[in-house]
Amino acid sequence: MDRNVFFLVCISLLAYGLSAQPKIDFGKLSQNEKDFKVFKKDTTAVAVFLYEYGDNYFEVRNNFIWLITEYHAKIKILKEEGFRKANIEIPYYRGENSSEKVQKIRAITHNGTVKVSLRPTEVFDVDVSERWSQKRFAFPNVKVGSVLEYTYEIQSPFHFNLNGWDFQSDIPKVYTEYNARIPGNWVYNRSLIGELKLDINKATLKKNCFSIPAVSKNADCEALKYVMKDVPAFYESEEFMLSGNNYRSRLDFELSEYQNLRGGTEKYTKSWQDVDREFKKDQDIGRQLRKKNFFEKKVPSELITEGSKMERAKNIYAFVQNHFVWNKKFGLWQDNRVKQAFDNQIGNVAEINITLINLLNAAGINSNMVLLATRERGLPKKNHPVMSDFNYIISKTEIDGQEYLLDATDKLMPFGMLPFRCLNYYGRVMDFDKASYWQNIEVEKKNKHVIRAKMELYPGQGNAIGTLVWTSMGYSFLNQKRATHNIAQEEYLNQIEEDFGDDFYITSYTLGDKFSDGRRMTEKFEFEIENMVQDGNIYLNPFLVKFFASNPFKASERHYPIDFGYLRNNAYSLSVKIPKGYKLKSLPEKKLIVLPGNAGLFRFECQEAANGILTVIFDFKLSYTQYRSDAYQTIKQFFQQVVEAQTQSYIVLEKV
Numbered sequence: 001m002d003r004n005v006f007f008l009v010c011i012s013l014l015a016y017g018l019s020a021q022p023k024i025d026f027g028k029l030s031q032n033e034k035d036f037k038v039f040k041k042d043t044t045a046v047a048v049f050l051y052e053y054g055d056n057y058f059e060v061r062n063n064f065i066w067l068i069t070e071y072h073a074k075i076k077i078l079k080e081e082g083f084r085k086a087n088i089e090i091p092y093y094r095g096e097n098s099s100e101k102v103q104k105i106r107a108i109t110h111n112g113t114v115k116v117s118l119r120p121t122e123v124f125d126v127d128v129s130e131r132w133s134q135k136r137f138a139f140p141n142v143k144v145g146s147v148l149e150y151t152y153e154i155q156s157p158f159h160f161n162l163n164g165w166d167f168q169s170d171i172p173k174v175y176t177e178y179n180a181r182i183p184g185n186w187v188y189n190r191s192l193i194g195e196l197k198l199d200i201n202k203a204t205l206k207k208n209c210f211s212i213p214a215v216s217k218n219a220d221c222e223a224l225k226y227v228m229k230d231v232p233a234f235y236e237s238e239e240f241m242l243s244g245n246n247y248r249s250r251l252d253f254e255l256s257e258y259q260n261l262r263g264g265t266e267k268y269t270k271s272w273q274d275v276d277r278e279f280k281k282d283q284d285i286g287r288q289l290r291k292k293n294f295f296e297k298k299v300p301s302e303l304i305t306e307g308s309k310m311e312r313a314k315n316i317y318a319f320v321q322n323h324f325v326w327n328k329k330f331g332l333w334q335d336n337r338v339k340q341a342f343d344n345q346i347g348n349v350a351e352i353n354i355t356l357i358n359l360l361n362a363a364g365i366n367s368n369m370v371l372l373a374t375r376e377r378g379l380p381k382k383n384h385p386v387m388s389d390f391n392y393i394i395s396k397t398e399i400d401g402q403e404y405l406l407d408a409t410d411k412l413m414p415f416g417m418l419p420f421r422c423l424n425y426y427g428r429v430m431d432f433d434k435a436s437y438w439q440n441i442e443v444e445k446k447n448k449h450v451i452r453a454k455m456e457l458y459p460g461q462g463n464a465i466g467t468l469v470w471t472s473m474g475y476s477f478l479n480q481k482r483a484t485h486n487i488a489q490e491e492y493l494n495q496i497e498e499d500f501g502d503d504f505y506i507t508s509y510t511l512g513d514k515f516s517d518g519r520r521m522t523e524k525f526e527f528e529i530e531n532m533v534q535d536g537n538i539y540l541n542p543f544l545v546k547f548f549a550s551n552p553f554k555a556s557e558r559h560y561p562i563d564f565g566y567l568r569n570n571a572y573s574l575s576v577k578i579p580k581g582y583k584l585k586s587l588p589e590k591k592l593i594v595l596p597g598n599a600g601l602f603r604f605e606c607q608e609a610a611n612g613i614l615t616v617i618f619d620f621k622l623s624y625t626q627y628r629s630d631a632y633q634t635i636k637q638f639f640q641q642v643v644e645a646q647t648q649s650y651i652v653l654e655k656v
Contacts, residue, residue, distance in 0.1 A: 026072065039174070046085075046171065047078055047085045048078060049075055049173035054071050061155070067155075069156070075148040077142060077147075088137050089134045091134050093131060110147040111143060111145070135152075166248065167249040168234040169233065169234065178224075178225075180253075185258060185259045190251070191251075193245075194249030195629060196232075201226055204222070207220055228249070238555055239552040241562070243379075246378050272428075275385045275436070295342070295355065295362055299359065309364070309399045309400065313363070316360055321408045324408070330350065350393045356406060369396075370427040370439055371390040371427055375565070379425060380426075390428070394407045394422060396439060443625065449545075453467065453572075453573070455574065455575070459581070465526075466528075467526050500527075512524065536655045538579075540576065540652075543572070546646045575614070575615055578613070578614060584608050595634065602642050616651075618646075
């Protein structure tokens with residue numbers, strides 16, 4: 001059989017006779033599209049997709065099978081801030097021997113009855129990496145009210161790779177539709193990401209839908225149609241979230257297997273057993289974990305021989321922390337050379353933590369590599385290996401039956417804690433002596449700010465003098481430690497004074513060092529507050545320290561969980577003696593909020609004791625690291641109450 005004919009026969013099922021779904025003609029606007037002025041479900045939207053259509057299919061062109069992507073979109077500009085949507089970037093992939101082709105680009109700016117078309121000379125090619133390029137163009141004559149319409153086709157030789165569809169973007173969509181036509185011999189893992197529901201979810205099996213010469217048996221095909229309407233924008237600017245890749249509504253395809261014409265099956269999805277075998281042989285990772293003899297000769301012998309296992313582990317951890325400077329690169333799938341990195345005393349995450357693993361094993365402390373995805377990357381898929389999901393390495397160490405997860409890239413990180421970027425729920429332990437397995441990331445639970453303050457009022461001088469003791473623990477300690485690290489004490493105290501207010505002055509500062517567990521610190525401030533008296537009355541803001549200056553939750557709705565990473569707990573108390581000649585005029589309203597299921601607590605109370613002492617009590621606690629999206633309004637209102645208590649509360653003392 002001729003080679004070209006054989007090629008067509010082997011993958012002929014990729015070309016089939018299903019007709020495309022009906023599409024809107026390019027260059028025409030409906031009256032509704034012309035009159036559209038605001039997206040009612042999000043009046044803040046600066047632009048909106050009026051229409052978006054995609055179609056994936058395979059087609060024979062010049063005796064070769066191409067994966068074709070057709071795209072057509074209409075974007076309405078609602079505000080000047082939406083002009084950024086007039087800059088279009090169309091990515092395409094370049095392999096070693098072949099490349100995708102972006103063609104049939106057409107674009108029109110609709111301004112009422114006036115149409116301005118894009119000229120071919122206004123489309124530019126830009127290389128953005130070794131493998132990726134972009135076609136770029138900007139719509140001409142864009143105004144508020146313009147409709148930007150464009151279409152293009154991508155012709156790809158990488159026909160095993162269906163990329164799926166993004167239903168959600170950074171602007172809302174009135175209508176978005178994705179179609180695909182998949183031959184029956186191909187099996188894809190298919191997943192819908194995000195909480196939004198499809199308005200149309202249609203899969204139709206077509207019997208005998210395709211035939212070609214030289215093949216007597218017709219093929220069955222599957223036609224897919226997915227539609228979402230009134231899709232909200234996905235805003236990543238809100239705080240306390242994992243990667244948007246976990247939640248942005250989209251459809252993912254991953255090729256699992258191909259059943260060829262001879263009746264055989266080719267598997268494309270690997271098992272973890274396959275990955276384990278490959279990692280042992282891998283030059284960049286697997287073999288780098290077998291360098292303990294090299295490190296035994298490079299470090300003082302007592303580092304790996306003296307003390308208990310825990311003492312050796314902590315000493316090795318501190319040694320690696322201090323030996324290396326992290327170059328801010330992760331380096332998981334790049335060239336990793338731990339020997340060179342050790343000699344140069346600078347390395348990426350993989351090189352530093354592989355060094356840590358080697359040294360721990362050299363000291364007789366069982367340690368394995370853990371593959372992670374950082375919070376910004378997205379959660380790794382658990383049902384089958386997708387190695388590109390991972391971008392980070394840490395160590396899992398076992399000492400006397402206790403497990404410790406370690407990352408030596410951060411010089412301030414206590415033994416057994418991980419940087420915030422690593423708090424992504426689980427990772428994969430690559431145990432080369434046994435089988436790999438999933439490992440939950442247990443997060444430090446004692447994360448707390450405890451502030452105790454006392455104050456004496458001197459109305460004759462119009463000021464107050466007091467003492468504040470601030471103890472921080474866990475990740476709260478780390479945040480406070482970073483504020484004091486590599487900064488002059490005077491500069492740090494100036495920043496504290498600015499945060500506390502214009503009339504607040506620190507007269508003495510002491511950094512306590514009585515705790516030895518490396519997870520807490522205590523600071524003592526002696527202070528003075530001026531301008532306390534106005535029109536004979538004393539106006540006292542009970543909060544010297546504000547944990548939340550504003551509500552971090554501003555969106556009207558949220559379709560993905562709230563993720564704090566670690567538990568939060570803040571406690572604040574203030575004691576003030578009412579000076580002679582003054583009496584209490586007013587106190588802030590008492591507040592007590594307990595979230596359903598004891599998911600959180602907020603308590604704020606000011607009261608006067610019989611001995612003339614005013615006490616202020618503030619407690620804030622979150623019982624979970626993550627809250628579901630349907631609890632968003634509750635959490636938003638909870639934080640609003642906390643912010644208002646801290647920013648709008650005053651104690652008033654009047655002269656007798």
